[in-house]
Amino acid sequence: DAGVIQSPRHEVTEMGQEVTLRCKPISGHNSLFWYRQTMMRGLELLIYFNNNVPIDDSGMPEDRFSAKMPNASFSTLKIQPSEPRDSAVYFCASTPASYNEQFFGPGTRLTVL
């Protein structure tokens, strides 16, 4: 079975550019999570969806960040405009309703110059 798929695996961009990170959850999983990992702040939850509906976006740092889940098999996290302090590893995770654990994707390493 394919796990959570994230693309791209690495992204290098310049300050001010728009960045779009993509995630395909495991088929049948109805909850999807976006996390950010930095040395300073560790792993932080940005937003999560249940049945394609955003449940909690209190972790989204500011209006430059937005996330969508147009269907059960796809989600995007967009940063516009990007800033150097957005440099981090962004993880997507999914889980079915009956499970306790979350299944993580391989992450996207974002570098904003």
Place this chain on the structure above:
Amino acid sequence: AQTVTQSQPEMSVQEAETVTLSCTYDTSESDYYLFWYKQPPSRQMILVIRQEAYKQQNATENRFSVNFQKAAKSFSLKISDSQLGDAAMYFCAYRSARGSGGSNYKLTFGKGTLLTVNP
């Protein structure tokens, strides 16, 4: 809000020895789940072990076991017979058991403990 604290930023262990990683958490809830995740250099997050708060018995998965002390809000991970492949960052995480239909499934993570295994 729940918080998770891992007081050991780094630990080291000799191959084949036993090491214990510490985790404490703060919550006012009585029902919840606790997890240990492993993150090797590949950065993939891998579930090591889980514990349901309503269970008194400590969870065990092969060489990995936990010491769950609910009253003390402590959840330590013991790795026995350490192997070189155990070298990784280890994260403790908390999840509330309240809510339904995905309304409260988010994980709160500690800052992690970097484990080095010496040959």
